[in-house]
Amino acid sequence: AQSVTQPDIHITVSEGASLELRCNYSYGATPYLFWYVQSPGQGLQLLLKYFSGDTLVQGIKGFEAEFKRSQSSFNLRKPSVHWSDAAEYFCAVGYLRNDMRFGAGTRLTVKP
Amino acid sequence: ETGVTQTPRHLVMGMTNKKSLKCEQHLGHNAMYWYKQSAKKPLELMFVYNFKEQTENNSVPSRFSPECPNSSHLFLHLHTLQPEDSALYLCASSREAGGSYEQYFGPGTRLTVT
Numbered sequence: 001a002q003s004v005t006q007p008d009i010h011i012t013v014s015e016g017a018s019l020e021l022r023c024n025y026s027y028g029a030t031p032y033l034f035w036y037v038q039s040p041g042q043g044l045q046l047l048l049k050y051f052s053g054d055t056l057v058q059g060i061k062g063f064e065a066e067f068k069r070s071q072s073s074f075n076l077r078k079p080s081v082h083w084s085d086a087a088e089y090f091c092a093v094g095y096l097r098n099d100m101r102f103g104a105g106t107r108l109t110v111k112p
Numbered sequence: 113e114t115g116v117t118q119t120p121r122h123l124v125m126g127m128t129n130k131k132s133l134k135c136e137q138h139l140g141h142n143a144m145y146w147y148k149q150s151a152k153k154p155l156e157l158m159f160v161y162n163f164k165e166q167t168e169n170n171s172v173p174s175r176f177s178p179e180c181p182n183s184s185h186l187f188l189h190l191h192t193l194q195p196e197d198s199a200l201y202l203c204a205s206s207r208e209a210g211g212s213y214e215q216y217f218g219p220g221t222r223l224t225v226t
Contacts, residue, residue, distance in 0.1 A: 031211075032211055032212045034214060036217075041219075041220075041222070042219050042220070043116070043118075043202055043204075043217035043218050043219045043220050044202070044204075044215075044217040045217070046214050046215075046216070049214050051212070090155070093211070094210070094211020094212055094213075095211045095212070096210060096211065096212050097210055097211075098210065098211045099157055099160060099168060099209070099210070099211055100157075100211045100215060101211075102154055102155040103154065104153075104154045105154070
C-alpha cells in the first residue's frame with residue numbers, strides 16, 4: 001500500500017536561514033507529488049506539485065522541491081525562511097485511480 | 113466568492129444534536145472530499161464524491177452522513193456524535209477524483225462535541 005513519511009514532526013529554524021523538509025514515499029509506480037502548507041485555523045494551501053519532467057519544481061512563496069526517484073523522496077526547500085513561513089507543512093502522494101495520501105505533517109517554527 | 117468555502121467555521125454541539133456542515137466550491141471541479149483532521153493524527157479521508165457519485169467511504173461511522181446534491185455543493189450531516197469526533201473538518205475539491213489532481217481546500221469547520 002502507498003504511504004508517505006515525513007520524518008520530522010517539528011523543526012525550528014532561525015529567520016533568514018535555509019530550510020529543508022523531508023518527505024519519503026513508498027510505492028512502485030510513478031507518483032504525483034504535492035506539498036501543502038497549513039496556517040493555524042486554516043485549510044491547506046497548495047505550494048507546489050510534481051507530475052513529470054524537470055525534477056526540480058518551483059512553487060509559490062519562494063519554495064522549491066526536488067524529486068529523487070532513487071531515494072523515493074520529494075524534499076521541500078527554501079533558501080531563506082521568513083517569520084511568516086511558520087506553519088504546518090504536508091507532503092502528499094497520489095497515483096492514477098488512487099486517492100491522495102498525506103503525510104503526518106511537519107510543524108515549522110521560525111526564531112527571530 | 114472564490115475557491116472553496118465552508119460554513120459554519122465553528123460549531124459546538126451536544127451528543128444528541130443534529131447539525132450539518134456545508135461546503136461549496138466555485139472552481140468548476142467535479143470531485144469533492146471530506147477530511148477529518150485531529151490533533152497529532154494524519155489527515156483522514158472520510159468521503160469522496162466524483163461527478164456527484166460517492167466513490168469512497170473510508171469505514172466512517174454512520175453518525176456521519178454525506179450528501180452531494182450537485183458538483184458544487186457537499187454536506188456532512190452529523191447526529192449522535194461522540195466527544196472523539198471533535199476535530200477540524202476540511203472540505204476539498206479537485207478537477208476529478210484520483211491522486212493525479214491537486215486538491216483545493218476550504219478553511220475548515222472546527223467542531224467541538226460536548
